[in-house]
Amino acid sequence: MGWWNGTPERRERWVLDPLVGVGPLRFGMDSGEVKAALGGPRDGGTWVAAEGTLRAEYPGMGLNCMYARGTSLVAVAVNAFQGPLVRVGEVELIGRVPSEVRAEIHDLARREGAAVRVNWSGDPEIAAWGVSMGTEPDGELSAEGYPVQKDRVITSVLLVGPGLAHDPYATTPVMHWRDVTGRGRNPGAWPVTRGADRPYWDWVPLERVGPLRFGMSPPQVANALGGEVPAGRIGDFPFWFYARDGLWNLREDRFENAGVSAHYWTNPDGVPRLGAVTAYGRTGPQVLYADIPLVGTAPSSLGAAILQHVEDHDLGLCFSPSGAMTPSGVNLALDAVRAGDATVSEPTFYAEDWEM
Structure with a gap:
């Protein structure tokens, strides 16, 4: 399934249990248990690093699953286009306008007494939930069959267990998926020069x-x-x-x-x-x-x-x-x-x- 086919009607709907799991997945599962929970292999590729961390990609599901040493699930990255539609409380996290999601996250966090900080990309990150938001450029297919970029971004998310929640992108499993150590930290603003x-x-x-x-x-x-x-x-x-x-x-x-x-x-x-x-x-x-x-x-x-x-x-x-x-x-x-x-x-x- 291409990214343009990830319509809401075709995507699973998952609920986040903060720091415990999301949908059928639970942090601490091994790779075999994750595959079973996902209903068997889903066109995945697997990468193993020297220190024993593991990453398994499921492009057909819009998921990247990351494991600590000993293949214990510690993080799940959910794609904006094909990933399950994840909800925390009443807030839908995936495939939406970032400013709207940010406002709803701040409102829910205020009511629950959870602190919201800004992650490396300028998006909300809530350690108490194991949530680090992100975005991806939106797109579609033209009538002629060309992939066309839209003029907006939509939301994606990285979900982590308790061992990574303090600083997800500074941890080894996540760095092997997306290493941002050499990139500038965004304060949460995106000014454009005239x-x-x-x-x-x-x-x-x-x-x-x-x-x-x-x-x-x-x-x-x-x-x-x-x-x-x-x-x-x-x-x-x-x-x-x-x-x-x-x-x-x-x-x-x-x-x-x-x-x-x-x-x-x-x-x-x-x-x-x-x-x-x-x-x-x-x-x-x-x-x-x-x-x-x-x-x-x-x-x-x-x-x-x-x-x-x-x-x-x-x-x-x-x-x-x-x-x-x-x-x-x-x-x-x-x-x-x-x-x-x-x-x-x-x-x-x-x-x-x-x-x-």
Whole structure:
């Protein structure tokens, strides 16, 4: 089932028993018990890390189940599109407008005397319930069968047992599912820079974006950005699922002032080289394609403009990993980044041999 088929009528409805379990699942179950509770295997994939943690993905159900050492269930991530519709009290948590869910969560927490904090993504997190909210860009299929991004986000959720509730995203099982340690912490606001206040960067496909040329080393990238020090760095160890040791590979530098991320690959000489650049949708420089602004615009209008340009000039059409339409041959990927309840476009420009 594709993400566009996750209609409420086709989804299970689960109730959260805070810190105890959700639906038929109970924290502490082993992987066999979880499979049995879900009615048998559901097209799952399994990953095991060196320290003994386990993650099992059930894409057909919109679930990621995470286990501590000894395969004891400690966390369940529920997808916005296909996951069960989870309720805590009278609050429906999944597939809704984030601001509405946030207001209802605060009201319920106030009545129950539970503290609400803000998690890494700027969404509500309630340790007493083992709830950490999240969002995903919404989408649908067009009449022609194209995947189309909507101009909004909808809610997803991470549910954890008592051992992880104090700080879910700092725990090993969750980090193997979604490692956010190198990403900026959102305070719960998503301001978007006005178009007139954004610098304009030129773009030569497959060669450079603004002052950044593909193939640069990290020091060269920083120098091209005026000596800005990265606000965060993301990397990995080879074969991290076996052990976190050996050479650490730099994958991404985040430059908040410039409003871009630099993505690297590691050459045989061991030096990271620039392979892609993401211009932040909320705060990054503006980049044009055929006079179409690519940064910080509504994804639906951007998709329509690009499709019209492709049809007018009889060009090839590609799709980003997110499903957004892009012209072929320019090595451009379009994503949508959150701006409150809405989304704005966030492009990534990449070198010839870069794999998105």
